[in-house]
Amino acid sequence: MSTLIEVDHLSRYFGKVCAVNDISFTLERGQVLGFLGINGAGKTTTLQMLSGNLAPSNGNIKIKDFTIINNPIQAKQCIGYLPDTPPLYKDLTVTEFLIYCAKIHGVSKHEIKKTLENVLQRCALISVKNRLISNLSKGYQQRIGIAQALIHNPDIIILDEPTVGLDPLQIKEIRQLIKKLSEDHGIIISTHNLSEAEEVCSQVQIIHKGCLIVKERITELMQSIKQCSLLITTKKPIDCVVLNAIDGVNAIEKISDYQVKINYLDSLDPTQSIIQCSLLNNWALIEVTPIKKSLEEIFISYIDKEQS
Amino acid sequence: MILTIAAQEFKSHFISPLAWILMAVLQIILGYLFLTQVETFTLMQDKLLNITGAPGLTDVIITPLFSNAGVIFLLVTPLLTMRVICDERRNKTLCLLFSAPVTNSDIILGKYLGTLGLMWVIVILVGLMPFTLLLGGDIDTGKFFANGMALILLVAAFASTGILMSTLAEHPTVAAISTFGILIVLWLLNINQTMSDKPNELIQGLSLLYHYQNIQTGLIDSRDIIYFLLYICTFIVLSIYCLANQRLQK
8 A cells, every 4th residue: 555645734724713723644545534524624624725725824745755835736636626516617518528627637638538438437427428517417517526536547536525415326326436436546535424434434534623533444433433222113112121121221211102212231232132022022123223423422422532 | 738728718708608799799899980980081081182191091990990999898808807717716616727737827827818819809800800991992001010919919918907806806796897997097097198298207108008009100119018018917927926825815
């Protein structure tokens, strides 16, 4: 694995407001790095600095062997960037727009046709390639946005909330595309959706009020946010006394006759026992859902941890 | 890279109806003014024959045509340039150029040349009108080319002001009004100096109209050419500086 991005003590101030506060991280080839954070956390500002759209107040960004301040042209050649709003010239057709993007990214004339076909195919845009961008749906426009970030085959792809505003099918397609791209690129995506990070990212960083509060592998994060709680839904009324007798069950919170929330001891997962108990008592079990923390709750728990 | 951006900018004018309507309207207006001048010349022709050293066809028709064209470009340039950078910023497409491996100079010069290309196409259309005079008379080609060069330099200066205002302004109409304001002040700066016996050299030197008219006389003075080149460079450099400043957003 080779290091593609090295961010060193990066900060950004807007007046007296600190949008990004002293963050450092690296990105390797083959890695999908997720930037998690609520709105206004500093995700977009960080990505804008990485893509050369915004100058950092302090710190250094090294893209492969080039620093973005001293060698912006060489550094930007290695980056494909999709901002939160796809930058599209809506008066152009998809092909015209992508050819223009290829040209400004320095793709040589004889390679343009090949790269264009490749990117149209990857982003499933062949059927609309001759249509005006303004006439296409938001899903297609988002894909054109991704296509323009890929057109020059950059080593690093930066996607700012790539699935916002898309329907579930389109979200699935885009996530599949990101996974496919991660095979030979380094990818940074920002999102405020925990399940999206779980699905596509190999590494996550949680940013809150401009500070990087968590930096770990997605599997480790998912483990740490397990809350030792289950939500049980049945068709027939549940007897809480029976449930309370099961080993490991710590507390029961009755939501309705047909739904309860169970807290259990971390050392003793009672899920199997609860399912068996439900069968024995004929509660007609519909759903057993492990409850995960929301992003907000993760922030609070990490901040509490830091403070203590 | 400059040419790629310029070509795209040039094409973008023709994708919207703006360029076509503009060319059509300007042709109609300038065509009408041209014919008016031809009519004036026809009426004056007999009298002019009896005067020694009287103004010829070029002085009566071509010079006023190019003077009128200068005024009309003064009104039209703000409309053409107001959207160039401003609209890109508002539509959030500017980050496409900011994230691409191009410099700020490439962006500004590309956008400038693309817009200037359209304006020069209109200048050529204006310049073609006097050629019809060759059907019935002779024109002073030297003076004609001097007029053409003056208009080419003048629109290049106008466009550079428009680009700067478009880089600075948050809204296209603000860009248009401020461009118009600057151009009209620099155009009319000279107006009270023409009457006075001792014109203020500084004010005269800053006036667009003064230098434009100087070249129109057919006497190509390097001072006038340098004035226009310096004017263009100043506004372009300021535009590049302003664009670079946007990445610093305080």
